[in-house]
Amino acid sequence: MFQVKSPRRQRNRRTVSNRSVARAGKPLTGWRATLTNVDWGRQRINLVAVLFLLFWAGLWGRAWYLQMIEGPRLADKARRQHMASELVAGKRGKIFDRNGQVLARSVECRSVYARPGEITDVVRVANALGPILEIPPQALYEQLSDSRRKFIWLARKIDDQKASEVRRAELAGIGLSKEYDRVYPFKQMAGQLLGFVGMDDKGLEGIERALDSHLAGVPTRQIVQRDATGRRFYLHAEGQEEPRGKDLTLTIDTQVQFFAEEAISKTVEDYGANWGGVLVVDVPSGDILAWAQYPFFNPNAFREYSPSQYRNRLASDALEPGSTFKPFLVAAALQEKKVDAGTLFNCENGKWETKTITIRDTSRRGILPVDKILRYSSNIGMAKIGLTLGARTFHRYLSLLGFGARTGVPVAESKGILRQPRDWGEADLISTSFGQSISVTVLQMAQAYLTLLNGGEYRPLRLVIDENANIQQQYHRVFSERVSRQVMDMMRDVVEEGDGTGKAARISGIQVGGKTGTAQKADKHSRSYGQKRTASFVGFVPAANPRYLVVVFVDEPTKSQYGGVVAAPVFQRVTSRTITYKGHLPDVVFAEASDRAVAEGGRRGRRTRGLKPAGDIRPLFESPLTAEVRRTVADGSRNSVARPAAVVPNVVGKSVRNAVELFARGGIVPILKGDGQRVVRQQPEPGSKWPTGEKSGEYILWLSEM
Secondary structure (H helix, E strand, O other), X not given: OOOOOOHHHHHHHHHHHHHHHHHOOOOOOOHHHHXXXXXXXXXXXXXXXXXXXXXXXHHHHHHHHHHHHOHHHHHHHHHHHHXXXXXXXXXXXXXXXXXXXXXXXXXXXXXXXXXXHHOOOHHXXXXXXXXXHOOOHHHHHHHHOOOOOOOEEEEEXXXXXXXXXXXXXXXXXXXXXXXXXXXXXXXXXXXXXXXXEXXXXXXXXXXXXHOHHHHHOOOEEEEEEEOOOOOEEEOHHHOOOOOEOOOEEEOOOHHHHHHHHHHHHHHHHHOOOOEEEEEEEEOOOOEEEEEEEEOOOOHHHHHHOOHHHHOOHHHHOOEOOHHHHHHHHHHHHHHOOOOOOOOEEEOHHHEEEOOOOEXXXXXXXXXXXXXXXXXXXXXXXXXXXXXXXXXXXXXXXXHHHOOOOOOOOOOOOOOOEOOOHHHOOHHHHHHHHOOOOOEEOHHHHHHHHHHHHOOOEXXXXXXXXXXXXXXXXXXXXXXXXXXXXXXXXXXXXHHHOOOOOOHHHOEOOEOOEEEEEEEEEEEOOOOEEEEEEEEEEEEEEOOOOOOEEEEEEEEOOOOOOOHHHHOHHHHHHHHHHHHHHHOOOXXXXXXXXXXXXXXXXXXXXXXXXXXXXXXXXXXXXXOHHHHHHHHHHHHHHHHOOOOOOOEOOOOOOOEHHHHHHHHHXXXXXXXXXXXXXXXXXXXXXXXXXXXXXXXXHHOEEEEEOO
């Protein structure tokens, strides 16, 4: 037997043998000797250092590559993911009246949106949001199930309570966005003039639309950043401010506006009319103080109204003006020296047949001078004056007065209808002479009368107060001052003379000038004039030096159709209150005297006025709201059918108007403190006895918006 030894064991033995030889003192040669002399500890340290340097160099190389080569691309990608550029319109500017009362303003609110891609449990979100937003959960589920849509509006401009409930729910994929809601504190006051804005804060009607670029401001592009949940917020820290529209101040006076709206609403209801409108103009400045239209329109709830209800008819509806158009024909004929005040015309005893047309008057008159033709409003006399003047000349004066063109007032307005003189036949010239065959707006009538009352010089109406406007207006003269004065004297006789058609417009203590109008309306079915009428009255006070111009139109009254009966009393009510509020009337009790004068007008001749209008006197109270107090105190005793309460009433929670009316019935002028439209506290407490003597000044009402 023998044993085979493995090579490995042999190698080990040789290694041991060599080591033994080395230990025995025999030197090693070649590579063995080199390896034997290496300091392996230092080599390991060097290897680690090299590897660390290579790793560090790799990191720096990678950083350099990412920043220098890939940097711009990655930065742009990050901006797209976390930053966004948005077109931001911001908060709309406020609209004020001439006294600083806020007619329109924007309040911050919240809207609910969803990002369907971020919603994990659609059923839970739909069931949670449905009761809060008052939306059927099934409808919400169908909206939120479409994960392809990145953004969905669920509810726009919700109230604070709903917004708080949505915030507390903490639903993934559901967020709240800041928006602004438009609020009109005076509700229906000047509703058609102000117009309204839509859900996206864009003006859709009225001033809101016409001056949308001014109120909304210039949209700016801003950088916004998303947080971890995808919600966005503005980077105010980087100096970016939210854009804001510019404020707007109108020439409207809310007190005069209230007078006009109250008067026209009563007349439209009493006479069963279709609609009515009133314009009040300050003659020296051309400022429009009141723009009233009834039925009213509340822009806070514009969705509840039809377009016919919120249409601004005073500027957009073109109507035949009727007899209120006649003073312009007389002025043109006087200016061209075709007639003078004493020129006689045969009024044919109320009926005149020409080759093309038959004209009738409401009264039978024979030969009359021009001034009495205007006083009695004779259509036949006017037709003959028109034929004397001629179509081309008459058309030229009408164009200079602004008919057939827009006035420039910043509202959506109609140009009316004024045909070229080449299209006028004899019948057209005759009918235009007494206000038919031509269509004008109430705004155009106010502009034309403003020219007449300003000594014949055309001066534009003004609705917006622009404090930065230093541009001188280019006026042009239409009539001479002498002619304007002659026509104004004739219009004074229309009201002040006992046989004039405008007796109902008289105001005791001050002379009034004006002109009545009763225009037939065309029937589109029969293509001829029907039975419907438009009653109108245009008047001014004082007659000698006009300060206020009032234009009244009442469309299709049913119980009476004459301007002297329907429209003239509106002028009397609006003007008497306005001049009292403005401090331009002596301290006289004019209402009873005016009614008596109207009743006795047929038995009296020309009245002699012993009182002159006061100058530019400051209002009795500084606060604009206390003007309403004056008005209510002046009107409460004679217009209120209710008797005053035996004790001080409880007015907490009532509107200022109602509260002041209740106090006025007791002969009290309360002191108003604070800003707002609601009474939140009163002194003394309800149930106290009415004061006597000087104790009336102790009655105070505290106001608030809530």
